[in-house]
Amino acid sequence: MSTTSRTNILTVRNLYGRIEGQQVVEDVSFDVPDTGVTALLGRNGVGKTSTIKSILGLIDRTGAITLAGRRVDRLPTHKVVQLGVGYVPEDREVFGKLSVAENLKLAERSAHPNRALVEELFPDLVQRHAQLAGTLSGGQQQMVSLARALLNQNRLLLVDEPTKGLSPKIVTEVTQALLAAAKTVPILLVEQNLQVIRQLADRVVVLSGGRVVFTGEAAELLDDPERIQRYLGVHSGADHSSTDHSNTEQVPA
């Protein structure tokens, strides 16, 4: 599958995922190399979130999943994560009734979490450490969610639509944070915003109808409007108005 001879931090082979007995991931195979950002793309409802959840064991799955050379498809979620996976879920999923500090403390997996990095990336959170996460704005919640993942030494980050529903300014901040993180840890990123994908992604994996239909260098896809239209159902208009909240580059529902 992999197009180069790089080693892979994650390989996924013949992955099937089920929610309430319903097949939501069907025979998906792809690799995530051990550097840079791999974007997992596809129209809404195609199964990107479900693929990520299957990797983590958050939903029933079968198939061969190898993380850093170790089979993890039989492991419960917490064991997979303990092997060094950071997860930034779709819709952030912060604990609304816990304070910011408690959200972060809960996420610390080692005795020496990287607090300095988080404080540098998200100074806002330091000020708001005693505030209940449920009372934060969407952007601030996303920072908490990112911070929870970046606190730890990870081998891989799974980041699901980190810019969904955020204002342009916050989208930029989140993108910068991910760019910084990508220097030290490989990322599997689900993203709808083409502008963000352009900035971050090195490679792309495209899902359609629950299966992988394209794998390759990011540029290969992004420079091909016809493919973008076909796979993602969007026009990659020349003017990148993607920072606009209601931009046309969002994949339609």
Added chain:
Amino acid sequence: MSAFRARPMTKITASAALVLLMVLLPLLNITIPGVFPGATYTPGTLQLLAYAMLIAALALSYHLLFGLAGMLSFGHALFFAAGAYGLGIVLRNFSPSWLPAGATFVASILITVLIGFVLAALVGSVSLRVTGISFAMVTLAFAQAGSVVVRRNPGGQTGGDEGLTLDVSHVPDALVGVLNTRNLYWLSLAVLVTVYLVVLWVEKSRAGHVVAATRENELRVRVIGIRPYFVRLLIFSIAGALAALAGAAFLLLQSGVSPRVATPDFTLTLLVIVVLGGVGLRWGAVLGALVYTLLDQRLTALAGSEFIAGLPDILRIPLSQPLFILGTLFILVVLFLPGGLAGLTRRNRRPQRPRARGRERMLDSEETT
């Protein structure tokens, strides 16, 4: 096992043959030591079998709620008690001079079933406003209230802790006394067959299909424009009416009723029976009821035996408590035999997981709606 895979015609023939055998049983002299207390024509055995059949009818009505609609009710005993106490109270107070005695009796039974239906409609209209665990709790609370009312003996009608004794003045002579146990047996069999047919009819009806679909996926049913509330209420009310019918027959069979049948524990017993037999299957409910009642009766007999009395405490105490053995058996069935006893014969067929999941959803639904 083979009957199960057979074509519908043979299935009907087999069912008819089984019912015929049950009809003829009081006329036969069959002895199965360890299962029946005596030969099949003796009043003791007939009484036990009739009792088991009424519990089976009640379990079938519970199957409509839990097996078909996925509604985990902890209050079904309320409607059984309404039937038993209701008939007792109606028979005592309802004696219009213009009706012949036989007609009064039949009318009393119809009124009782109607009481069950209306009471269930009332309780259901409140309880079904919520789903999942909250639904279970509200039904439990209503049943508890019913149990309290029965014990408080309002207007001297229920007899309080003593229970209610059947007033036989309007009951046909053929249904009174030990000598007529045979007739009561046939009456119980008729009730069981009636309930079975009604349940079958409900399951095959449009309402039955809709409610089964809401069990699997409420959203889809909403999408096609049906409000599950009313269909569930209908099923809940029918189940209540059927339970009341079984309760009415129970009063006749036992010539009385005690407040035990109004307790939440009695509903728990029903749940045990349905799960023991196999959730989602009509004949599972029947099988569960027969096995449970016979086992209960035999274990009670065993508990009083000299063999048990001679055992050391550590064996004697648990073995002399039928409910301990049944409860333990039930836990084992839940842990190791997900399809219940009926599932044993279906081992080689596809497991029933999707159904179970549907029920799971029902419990979780308050988190998702």
Added chain:
Amino acid sequence: MSTIVLLLITGLGLGALYFLVASGLSLIYGLMGVLNFAHGSFLTIGAFIGWEVARRLSDGSWWALVAAMLTGAVVGALVAAATEFFLIRRLYNRHIEQVLVTVGLALASVALFEGIWGTDPTYVTSPSWLGQTTEILGARIPNNRFMLILVAVLVLVAIVLFLKFTRYGLIVRAGVENRLMVTALGIDVRRAFTLVFAIGGAAAGLGGVLASIYYGYVSAHIGGSLLIFAFIVTVIGGLGSLAGAAIASVLVAVLQQFANFYLGGTGDLAVVLALAAVLLLRPRGLMGAKA
């Protein structure tokens, strides 16, 4: 006036009992989605074994009472933790089956208690002060009510401290909100399950010893009868909310006392009506997170 004071304080005492059962129920349901029908049995076994110990130490001394309460709590915790470990855990995330197993356990254990301790109530002897009364604003309040209230408040404070200031408390609070996300942070939430069962069992076992002082006896059914009201309290308070359980315990018990006194012993019915009303007006309960 004195009647109202009496009813209020007696209601608080009964509410304390409800809380000791409901707190565990609510935490267990909130974290794991398990409706625990066996919770009444944790209470009953705590009471029986607690009093067995007290009886052997001495009859009616304060030391014996303290020993009984400690024993009750420990026994409740152990039995509850074992229940979670050996029965509930095998049925992870299968909520219906979990309810069914606890139903089976409740039926079997009550039968076993009847086998061991008989069907008649076992009367208990507690320090004589508890049997006397104290006059407050003209009302003669049985002293045991004060102890019930005190112990329940202490348990409430202890649970709050645990939830607020320990790592497992943090995990439990987070898990009540979003259990899957807790596991997705690399935390084995199952240990928290066992712990929550143990805490709930300890509160129930302690509640068992206190309930037998309140009623004057222990019986195999003492837990089951309290359990139904604790369920109602849990639903009214909002499943998963400790504060809700505390408030609803007091409201339900006080309502029950007042209805019993002023409306001709209709306390139980009033409670059921209150439950129906709450569910119709506010299906998630007083303090429940989401409907």
